[in-house]
Amino acid sequence: MREHQEERIEQLLRETLQPINGRAGAELRGDLWPAMLKRLEARPAQVPWFDWALLGAVIAWLLFFPGAIPVLVYHL
């Protein structure tokens, strides 16, 4: 009984979604390389080493002087 129900569900699913083959959009129509190139060129800008050094210095400063956190927050 349950097996029959499951077969029916599989059939319902096939009829509802229908295989992609033969439908519009089943095959890629154009060349996606230009879009790929755009994506490659839009790589996020590199963070300069100086910014990383500054961030490290601030973290070290806050570790040694935790009392300075409210002062920093106030100035942000």
Next chain:
Amino acid sequence: MPVLTQPIDVLLRFCDGDLDAFEALFRQHQREVYGWIVRIVRDPAAAEDLTVETFWRIYRAHARFDPARSFGPWARRIATNAALDHLKTARRETELPDDLSSPLLPEPGISEEIRQKTARAFRRLPPKLQVAATLALVEEQPYKEIAEALGISTGAVKLRVFRAVRILRKELKRQGVEP
């Protein structure tokens, strides 16, 4: 799905981050990758974006590729992950639109109401189960191929399909459809 092969030197150059080698691989595999993704997401526009996203991930992972292995299955696995991520995001962002199946021809075998209820029940499945059920039951892809693309065993694929069908049965019953 056809298994495309490529010269080992292209793969070696790709591993070194050579853009020309990447372009050669892209042009050779874009259709296959798109075809796989569109079977999962069932939306040509999203599949095109995801094909580019897949190759972007492939390009970033070039150093991790083993040139002794085949490029196609590796690309398909990355494509499957990208499609899964898309399904997870789409599930969070949209409140179950009714145009998922978008069949070109209405299926005469079932009523429109049952079709919509089935589509709604299907969209409520966890994305991992959706992928397994679509590829296995609708697209009738070999279990071995699905397993490779998902990075799991064929037994695990069968379990996912079984769970998907069981949840669909319960969900359809809840909606008043007696399969």
